[in-house]
Amino acid sequence: MPRADRLFDILTLLRDGELHTAKALAERLGVSQRTLYRDMEKLVASGVPLSGTRGTGYRLSPAITLPPLTLTPSEMEALDLGLAIAAEVADPEMRAAANSLADKLDAVLPQTAVAQADAWKFAASPFADAARGFAQMPTLRAAIKARQKLRITYTSKDGDVTSRIIRPLHLEYWNRIWTLIAWCELRHAHRVFRLDLINTAEALPELFTDEAGKTLADYVP
Incomplete structure (x- = not known):
């Protein structure tokens, strides 16, 4: 069972407010007590x-609980944007609550990233410049759907700013970070761009068609 699913099952078992021993929980979940302690x-x-x-x-202290929810990618974007805004307000209590809520979501969200996803985590707050990243989402989505080339300005993790013409192929959610898979005409290769590091995105009049080696199917992480 994936860990995210197991964590959700633990919360479901503890929702009755009763005291549950680690041994009993481990038996219900079919895992060792050592694994249960880590969870x-x-x-x-x-x-x-x-x-x-x-x-x-263990028991779950009184708190507001929600029934299981199924969120669409658009609803997840809206939730992320709300958290991003709340995490950057002046009120320290609100910032702390936003980050705490983000951690709770991370604990139960399904893992959609590849094994190398940890390499995309960065030292600054995961909400740094998040609003700027989400601001590019409509342009990126429209270009992917229309198969339309984009000119973007991008700031690398090292602070270098480049202007590139790309073929946008796919948006992906990696552990609270949105990325864009594209064919980069500057590098003549597939590249993955973090949305929060895209400064501008301009739709160009030129459309693109599938070419061998340049499609999403050709991309190798």
């Missing part, structure tokens, strides 16, 4: 209001 530490680190310790058992 509980992950939930606590994510801000889930748990009380209890190893040897005594």
Whole structure:
């Protein structure tokens, strides 16, 4: 069972407010107690209001709980944008709440990233310049749908700014970071661009068609 699914099952079992021993929870989930302890530490680190310790058992402290929800990619974008805005306001309590909520979502979201996704995590707040990244989303989506070339200005992680003409192919969500897979005419290769590092995106009148080696199917992470 994927860890994200198991974490959700743990919360479901604890929702009754009763005390559950680690042994009983591990048996219900079909995992070792060692694995169960690691899962509980992950939930606590994510801000889930748990009380209890190893040897005594665990219970979910009173808190607002929501039933299982199924979110569309657009709804997830809207939620991310709201968190991004809340995380950058002046109120420290609101910023802390936004980051705590983001951690809780990360604990239960399905893993959609490839194994190398950790390489995309960056030291600054994951919400840094998030609003700027989301601002490019309509242009990028429209260009992907219309198969229309784009001219973008992009700031690399090292701070270098370049102007590129690209063929936008696919938007992807990597652990709270949105990226764009594209064929880059400057590098003559597939490239993955972080949306929060795209400064501008301009739709060009030129359309593109599939060419061998330049399609999404040809992309190798």
